[in-house]
Amino acid sequence: xxxxxxxxxxxxxxFNGWQKQPNKLNIQGEIEAVIENITKEKIELIASGRTDAxxxxxxxxxxxxxxxxxxxxxxxxxxxxxxxxSIRIKSAEEVDERFHSRYNCKRKTYRYIIDNxxxxxxxxxxxxxxxPIKLNINEMQKAVKxxxxxxxxxxxxxxGTSSKSSIRTIYxxxxxxxxxxxxxxxxxxxxxxxxxxxxxGTLVDVGLEKLKAKDIPVILEKKDRQKAGKTLPPQxxxxxxxxxx
Amino acid sequence: xxxxxxxxxxxxxxFNGWQKQPNKLNIQGEIEAVIENITKEKIELIASGRTDAxxxxxxxxxxxxxxxxxxxxxxxxxxxxxxxxSIRIKSAEEVDERFHSRYNCKRKTYRYIIDNxxxxxxxxxxxxxxxPIKLNINEMQKAVKxxxxxxxxxxxxxxGTSSKSSIRTIYxxxxxxxxxxxxxxxxxxxxxxxxxxxxxGTLVDVGLEKLKAKDIPVILEKKDRQKAGKTLPPQxxxxxxxxxx
Numbered sequence: 494x495x496x497x498x499x500x501x502x503x504x505x506x507x508f509n510g511w512q513k514q515p516n517k518l519n520i521q522g523e524i525e526a527v528i529e530n531i532t533k534e535k536i537e538l539i540a541s542g543r544t545d546a547x548x549x550x551x552x553x554x555x556x557x558x559x560x561x562x563x564x565x566x567x568x569x570x571x572x573x574x575x576x577x578x579s580i581r582i583k584s585a586e587e588v589d590e591r592f593h594s595r596y597n598c599k600r601k602t603y604r605y606i607i608d609n610x611x612x613x614x615x616x617x618x619x620x621x622x623x624x625p626i627k628l629n630i631n632e633m634q635k636a637v638k639x640x641x642x643x644x645x646x647x648x649x650x651x652x653g654t655s656s657k658s659s660i661r662t663i664y665x666x667x668x669x670x671x672x673x674x675x676x677x678x679x680x681x682x683x684x685x686x687x688x689x690x691x692x693x694g695t696l697v698d699v700g701l702e703k704l705k706a707k708d709i710p711v712i713l714e715k716k717d718r719q720k721a722g723k724t725l726p727p728q729x730x731x732x733x734x735x736x737x738x
Numbered sequence: 739x740x741x742x743x744x745x746x747x748x749x750x751x752x753f754n755g756w757q758k759q760p761n762k763l764n765i766q767g768e769i770e771a772v773i774e775n776i777t778k779e780k781i782e783l784i785a786s787g788r789t790d791a792x793x794x795x796x797x798x799x800x801x802x803x804x805x806x807x808x809x810x811x812x813x814x815x816x817x818x819x820x821x822x823x824s825i826r827i828k829s830a831e832e833v834d835e836r837f838h839s840r841y842n843c844k845r846k847t848y849r850y851i852i853d854n855x856x857x858x859x860x861x862x863x864x865x866x867x868x869x870p871i872k873l874n875i876n877e878m879q880k881a882v883k884x885x886x887x888x889x890x891x892x893x894x895x896x897x898g899t900s901s902k903s904s905i906r907t908i909y910x911x912x913x914x915x916x917x918x919x920x921x922x923x924x925x926x927x928x929x930x931x932x933x934x935x936x937x938x939g940t941l942v943d944v945g946l947e948k949l950k951a952k953d954i955p956v957i958l959e960k961k962d963r964q965k966a967g968k969t970l971p972p973q974x975x976x977x978x979x980x981x982x983x
Binding site: 502503504549551569570573578579580581582583611612613614615616618620 | 747748749794796814815818823824825826827828856857858859860861863865
């Protein structure tokens with residue numbers, strides 16, 4: 494059987510997240526239905542991980558198995574011509590039959606975008622979180638560095654997750670200023686439920702000077718969700734890249 | 739009476755354009771209703787010009803007259819708190835009573851964004867025009883320069899406009915490449931109906947090598963709408979800036 498790996502971009506605004514669920518618009522279900530229509534087979538599309546309602550992706554990765562002999566270069570065109578245009582297949586590649594989008598994932602990069610302008614942007618309102626109070630970016634940039642390395646991120650996860658361990662490694666963590674936007678970018682070997690949105694919320698507290706940069710290692714140490722900031726809303730979050738060996 | 743000048747940003751996607759019309763969602767009507775609710779007066783909001791359905795604005799300018807004594811710095815906050823968040827008032831300023839957003843306008847800048855990637859962007863689909871065939875940007879950059887200066891733009895306007903003369907001056911015309919996007923930016927003393935979208939369509943024909951850069955002065959000269967390119971769709975168009983003396 495052929496194993497096809499897709500790189501997928503989507504505007505999560507109108508969806509109830511990646512995962513298939515009855516009677517709710519979801520990304521997985523939309524793409525699966527189109528692939529099934531093309532291949533005339535029942536298929537299962539396995540993503541690197543689900544994304545929540547309202548969360549966007551620039552480079553989500555998912556794979557499916559098929560007996561169809563459709564040429565690989567025709568796959569993005571065929572899917573894109575039938576799927577909603579809030580979803581785009583960026584590329585398709587034939588991979589080893591053992592390749593699994595979730596299990597084999599080595600690194601993920603997420604981005605969280607804060608609109609720090611006074612009144613917020615109308616045009617980017619579904620792609621940013623609006624924080625009208627001017628944030629101390631310098632202090633946020635100091636704070637974000639404490640997330641790099643291997644840590645127990647227990648204080649930075651929402652309950653309701655099934656992962657056994659809350660230890661993760663962040664390879665790179667940065668806060669970038671671009672016009673009136675503040676962009677958080679995190680690359681790690683994996684992320685707990687709501688982890689990026691809670692880190693973003695904690696960094697906003699640092700920017701508001703409710704917390705200091707040097708409080709971050711203390712919060713990590715204490716492993717207490719109550720000490721971290723709130724979970725910021727989904728629309729500012731983008732899954733940027735998923736990497737494999 | 740006080741005369742208040744507003745700078746307005748909007749995502750035109752959900753609207754039937756700027757202009758007030760019964761039973762159709764429009765930007766003017768939405769803002770007027772909010773201002774009337776705030777001031778308890780009947781007001782008229784005069785813009786620098788209307789924008790069509792689907793067209794966006796970063797810096798539309800409009801003014802209204804009022805007897806209300808609401809402090810000027812409270813006006814954006816008051817309107818933004820009640821208007822849809824696809825519309826944002828960026829600033830408000832008290833101006834001379836003779837100021838008129840349309841009649842006094844000296845320069846306008848428009849931007850048209852072409853997404854030249856293979857499959858298009860899902861995230862920016864309502865803010866770009868997708869052209870999957872790779873365009874010759876170099877030739878487009880040569881072509882765009884021919885629009886600078888004073889010309890009769892008769893070949894670059896749609897019918898149905900009431901303007902008497904089709905002579906306009908373009909102060910600056912450029913085509914910029916940014917990642918997979920091609921951005922057309924035009925600053926002029928005024929624009930005819932659909933003029934930017936027709937210039938953009940003509941430049942796409944140049945990019946596709948259906949036309950050469952040096953055909954532009956010929957088309958301007960011939961004043962024949964049929965010789966110019968098609969009118970590109972509204973969602974790629976942004977009214978960026980409106981300038982006064």
